[in-house]
Amino acid sequence: MIDRATLTPLAAEANRAPSTHNTQPARFALDAEGRILVLADLSRRLAIGDPTNRDMGLSCGAALEGLVMALAGRGLGAAVEDFWAEDAQWRPGYRLAARVTPGGDAAPSPLAAWTEKRFTWRGAFSPAPPETPASLEGWAGRRDDVAFAGGKDTLAFIAALNDEASLTVMRGRPFRDELVLWMRLSPRHPAYALDGLNLEALRMGRLEGAVAGTVLASPLFALADRLGLARTLVSEAGRTMTAAACLLFHRPQDESPVATGRAFYRFWLDFTRFGLAGWPMAVLADVPEAAETLRRRFALPANHRLVNVLRVGPAPVMLPKYRLPAGELVLDQPP
Incomplete structure (x- = not known):
């Protein structure tokens, strides 16, 4: 019991x-x-x-x-x-x-x-052993819900698509405001070590975090966009190109989100066995045009939807998980 x-x-x-x-x-x-x-x-x-x-x-x-x-x-x-x-x-x-x-x-x-070894790495990856991409490709080929994307040209294609999709969604002020709400850009934030995205998770220094918060949560982003600078602000292409590969995770179109989430966690743990961290590019699944571009390029099954794309590679250091206290996760039955 x-x-x-x-x-x-x-x-x-x-x-x-x-x-x-x-x-x-x-x-x-x-x-x-x-x-x-x-x-x-x-x-x-x-x-x-x-x-x-x-x-x-x-x-x-x-x-x-x-x-x-x-x-x-x-x-x-x-x-x-x-x-x-x-x-x-x-x-x-x-x-x-x-x-x-x-x-x-x-x-x-x-x-x-x-x-305990699975975590998200949002910085440049360390070089992977030469055999890692081939091992990953073989592993992905044995699964019916993962497509492997490797090689310099393919990574460059995905990096550019990710940057374009990210700029599209970041142009929306409500989206940026919601994102900043979950960013912990100062160690003084009361939830800094509990949830959201803090400086360590984002791989930012204090000054960089302060600037990011100011720009994203104000009209400065729109001004930067008009000046042609916003693309540089959101670009992750340089770090994406350091990945050993990208993995496209896709699942049946009519599958419950709960069932998909269970499969997603197993997928992430499974490639962690290769000594790799992951960094999601969920925007590639969320922006319909980007998702359709990847569906065509990688011949994803017609009855599957793209759930996420992860950059994977060795991380230079292992980051801790920032989590809520266990006692806050358990609720009492309503009277």
């Missing part, structure tokens, strides 16, 4: 999973039958960047997969029910994503060993 004391460390392990802007929207509660509810905290939704809540569903699905792995690590099986399509309110401000019934025996997942 799972009780709150047992659920709290399980929730902490589940919350190692990636989430959009490190919003960490997944919450956990026990129902009257001792089943674990996975809930989406709607106060952490991205109203501009994720108007359909799909990315929130993906983030909760990744945390759900982390929970299933955490249970398996304790020898417990898990029967999962996906409730995302029902758009059900658990209590005001929380959407029911899934329900997990622990029971039976389970062997630990081989991917669980990589959950």
